[in-house]
Amino acid sequence: MLVKKDQYNVAVAGATGAVGRKMLEILADRDFPVANLKVLASARSAGQTLTFKGNPVTVEELRENSFDGVDIALFSAGANVSRQYAPFAVKSGCIVIDNSSAFRMEPNTPLIVPEVNPDAIDSDPGIIANPNCSTIQMVVALKPIHDKFKIKRVVVSTYQSVSGSGQKAIDELQEQTKNLLDGETAKPDVYPHQIAFNCLPHIDIFMGNGYTKEEMKMVDETRKILGDSSILVSPTAVRVPVFYCHSESVNVETEKPISAKEVKELLAGSDGIRVVDNPENSEYPLACDGADQDEVFVGRIRDDISCENAINFWVVSDNLRKGAALNAVQIAEYLVQRA
Amino acid sequence: MLVKKDQYNVAVAGATGAVGRKMLEILADRDFPVANLKVLASARSAGQTLTFKGNPVTVEELRENSFDGVDIALFSAGANVSRQYAPFAVKSGCIVIDNSSAFRMEPNTPLIVPEVNPDAIDSDPGIIANPNCSTIQMVVALKPIHDKFKIKRVVVSTYQSVSGSGQKAIDELQEQTKNLLDGETAKPDVYPHQIAFNCLPHIDIFMGNGYTKEEMKMVDETRKILGDSSILVSPTAVRVPVFYCHSESVNVETEKPISAKEVKELLAGSDGIRVVDNPENSEYPLACDGADQDEVFVGRIRDDISCENAINFWVVSDNLRKGAALNAVQIAEYLVQRA
Numbered sequence: 001m002l003v004k005k006d007q008y009n010v011a012v013a014g015a016t017g018a019v020g021r022k023m024l025e026i027l028a029d030r031d032f033p034v035a036n037l038k039v040l041a042s043a044r045s046a047g048q049t050l051t052f053k054g055n056p057v058t059v060e061e062l063r064e065n066s067f068d069g070v071d072i073a074l075f076s077a078g079a080n081v082s083r084q085y086a087p088f089a090v091k092s093g094c095i096v097i098d099n100s101s102a103f104r105m106e107p108n109t110p111l112i113v114p115e116v117n118p119d120a121i122d123s124d125p126g127i128i129a130n131p132n133c134s135t136i137q138m139v140v141a142l143k144p145i146h147d148k149f150k151i152k153r154v155v156v157s158t159y160q161s162v163s164g165s166g167q168k169a170i171d172e173l174q175e176q177t178k179n180l181l182d183g184e185t186a187k188p189d190v191y192p193h194q195i196a197f198n199c200l201p202h203i204d205i206f207m208g209n210g211y212t213k214e215e216m217k218m219v220d221e222t223r224k225i226l227g228d229s230s231i232l233v234s235p236t237a238v239r240v241p242v243f244y245c246h247s248e249s250v251n252v253e254t255e256k257p258i259s260a261k262e263v264k265e266l267l268a269g270s271d272g273i274r275v276v277d278n279p280e281n282s283e284y285p286l287a288c289d290g291a292d293q294d295e296v297f298v299g300r301i302r303d304d305i306s307c308e309n310a311i312n313f314w315v316v317s318d319n320l321r322k323g324a325a326l327n328a329v330q331i332a333e334y335l336v337q338r339a
Numbered sequence: 340m341l342v343k344k345d346q347y348n349v350a351v352a353g354a355t356g357a358v359g360r361k362m363l364e365i366l367a368d369r370d371f372p373v374a375n376l377k378v379l380a381s382a383r384s385a386g387q388t389l390t391f392k393g394n395p396v397t398v399e400e401l402r403e404n405s406f407d408g409v410d411i412a413l414f415s416a417g418a419n420v421s422r423q424y425a426p427f428a429v430k431s432g433c434i435v436i437d438n439s440s441a442f443r444m445e446p447n448t449p450l451i452v453p454e455v456n457p458d459a460i461d462s463d464p465g466i467i468a469n470p471n472c473s474t475i476q477m478v479v480a481l482k483p484i485h486d487k488f489k490i491k492r493v494v495v496s497t498y499q500s501v502s503g504s505g506q507k508a509i510d511e512l513q514e515q516t517k518n519l520l521d522g523e524t525a526k527p528d529v530y531p532h533q534i535a536f537n538c539l540p541h542i543d544i545f546m547g548n549g550y551t552k553e554e555m556k557m558v559d560e561t562r563k564i565l566g567d568s569s570i571l572v573s574p575t576a577v578r579v580p581v582f583y584c585h586s587e588s589v590n591v592e593t594e595k596p597i598s599a600k601e602v603k604e605l606l607a608g609s610d611g612i613r614v615v616d617n618p619e620n621s622e623y624p625l626a627c628d629g630a631d632q633d634e635v636f637v638g639r640i641r642d643d644i645s646c647e648n649a650i651n652f653w654v655v656s657d658n659l660r661k662g663a664a665l666n667a668v669q670i671a672e673y674l675v676q677r678a
Contacts, residue, residue: 153645157496157588159538159577174520181517192621199498199579199586199626201639201653206618210599210641219644232645236588236653238498240538241580247538249496249575249588260549279545282531287538300540302549305558306492306571314540314575 001124002071002095004339007035010332011070011094013062013085014077015039015050018167019099022325023074028053030329033336040066041077067092072335074328075099086127095335096127097328101213104129104221111224114330115272116143120227121334128331133323134158134214134237134246135221140296140322141315142252144270145263146226149254149309153232156218159240159247160203161287164319165190173241191239200239212237245287246319253310260303260311267298272322277301285316293318294326340463341410341434343678346374349671350409350433352401352424353416354378354389357506358438361664362413367392369668372675379405380416406431411674413667414438425466434674435466436667440552443468443560450563453669454611455482459566460673467670472662473497473553473576473585474560479635479661480654481591483609484602485565488593488648492571495557498579498586499542500626503658504529512580530578539578551576584626585658592649599642599650606637611661616640624655632657633665 002008010027014020020041027034039050039057046061060066062081067073067089075082075089076099086096086103103109110120111129116139121128131139142151162169169190176186176196186194193200203214211219215235223229240247252258268275276285277299285297296317304310317323341347349366353359359380366373378389378396385400399405401420406412406428414421414428415438425435425442442448449459450468455478460467470478481490501508508529515525515535525533532539542553550558554574562568579586591597607614615624616638624636635656643649656662 155494155590155645157575159498159579177516178520181513181520193625194627197581197627199581201586201588201623202618202621209644210618210639211644212618234590234643234645234649234651236496236639236651238586238588240498242536242538247540247577249540249577251494251573279541279549279551282541284540286532288533288536300549300575304573305548305550306494306573310573312573312575 002335002339007033008071008336009036009069010034011038011040011067011073013040013073013075014081015059016041016045016048017076018163019076019320019324021050022320023076023328024050024052026321026325026329032329032332038066038070064088067094070094072097072332074332076324090126095125097130097331098127099130099324099328101132101217103127104131105224111221112331113139113225113327114334115140117225117227118334130324130328130331131221131225132214132217133164133319134160134248135218135225136323136327137246137296137315137317138218138248138250139222139225140272141250141267141298141313142222143226144266145252145254146228148266149256149258151231151252152255153234153253154222155234155251157236157249158238159242160237161242161244161246161319162195162239163244164246170243173243177241195239196241198241201236203237203239211235242287244291244318244320245316246323247285247287247314247316249314251304251310251312253307256309258309258311260301263311264301272296273298275299285314287316290316290318292321294321296322341674341678346372347410347675348375348408349373350377350379350406350412352379352412352414353420354398355380355384355387356415357502358415358659358663360389361659362415362667363389363391365660365664365668371668371671377405377409403427406433409433411436411671413671415663429465434464436469436670437466438469438663438667440471440556442466443470444563450560451670452478452564452666453673454479456564456566457673469663469667469670470560470564471553471556472503472658473499473587474557474564475662475666476585476635476654476656477557477587477589478561478564479611480589480606480637480652481561482565483605484591484593485567487605488595488597490570490591491594492592493561494573494590496575496588497577498581499576500581500583500585500658501534501578502583503585509582512582516580534578535580537580540575542576542578550574581626583630583657583659584655585662586624586626586653586655588653590643590649590651592646595648597648597650599640602650603640611635612637614638624653626655629655629657631660633660635661
């Protein structure tokens, strides 16, 4: 449990990565009440200097005893690092907000999107998991719909940006694009195939059922966050040559009669959502507009012409912000507010 | 009706466009029995020189009397040009294969994909319509499924390349990409917004029901080609920063029990389809592999985990070839073979 204080000692593990850097930026931008900040990373990155509120902070090596005196630790260094170090952080009395997939589906680990299910955080959470980026933006839009119309089934196809795979993937898209425009070939490294001017229906590893791990996250995490294991999800996760923001084409079938008109009004009044839906003026959510924005943008809301109680919509959000760093900081803010 | 001959007089209207050039290339590659070839375009392009089988051909201005003595005319110059000139071609006794949307939904105009519904061409067709690119590749994959399992509903999200909007759009993607990599801004012209490193959920104009014309083509043309107005389609058409080939994420619900295993076998033995589906080796259809290929590539075939009689798949094809020029030439080949 977080004890109420004016300011908190905060650690960011994986601080040199794309999401880690965003976490520092967002903690500063939102004036999170930080007493002391520790920025932690692998031995390889230790000694590097990052910036927090204009001041240099030196990266320390992440160790088992890094969390002594830390109140809140934000982890974003991959599942293996979380599995190895988060238990030590918890043992130090620290609350861990973990951006990796390591603990998300553990029955006792709350999986939290603050606009959706903050109440799932009990009084002594230990580790709180941050959901996967593609799930977060979808459930922010689905939550008000589920509450009002009860969701039966979701068919979703994603258009995910390369920043979800980290800085190396951003560099790879840039490099391959440049090479192809220069008439050279594109050498894949981070991805199994060329990503520049191409779409890859393959994110994370393939599971036995023919779906990728990324796709199954959208199934399992959606059910857990919305607290309803009866919700059916049929996902296709696709990487597209976009740097920032994920876009998703979502079809939702509900038990109760639903209409696009009602959904537009409902979402326009919902936390964390901005409805951008004036197709006659070519206004709809766009990845190129969503970068560095906090909201989940929803548009192209329309009645499904193939199913009675169903709608289609298009949802865009910054996968590094709401899909990762911002959501984690919002969880920390919720803990502070509740303390 | 086409009278049997050894060789036919062929005209290509709109020969200087992206699809028109492909038509010439494919007529040559497939050794279509051409006696005399007329390449037609607007007055602006008249006098230009194109190449056919290594020989120069001079572009003539498209006129009402351009079709005297022509047996088969391939049109790809937009709906307005087709509406204006195709009737004159028909009056000259010529069979028109029209790539535009002008006549597709006319009740008496056959809308043809040769692998799917060649029998819909009656003995005296006059105008035969070539379906929209996004529809063609989908129905090639859907046809065997519909025949065996009877399709109830399709939910499809597309990932469409810019070449579908013509050469100017290809140039625009190239130009914008270069500018953004150089730290400059992207100026939209062909598209209402930046297409480089972005996804646009907007292809063609918006209709009253909130769907785009491109999306409604996928609904109406699919029903007409498969000859079953009971098929329900829920489409989302999205432009992605890819030069060639459309990709589509397709969910199909059928009346009869269906399985991914059966569909893989069925499609592997179907005309015009190549199944690429070894996810464990990262093998699935890719836009970057499909360019300049004739087949419709299908992969990621898997049981829908959200619906009993349903599957998901990913389909890729060259929108300028099978989606336009090749399909038109295949219709001409069918007419020749039937003559």
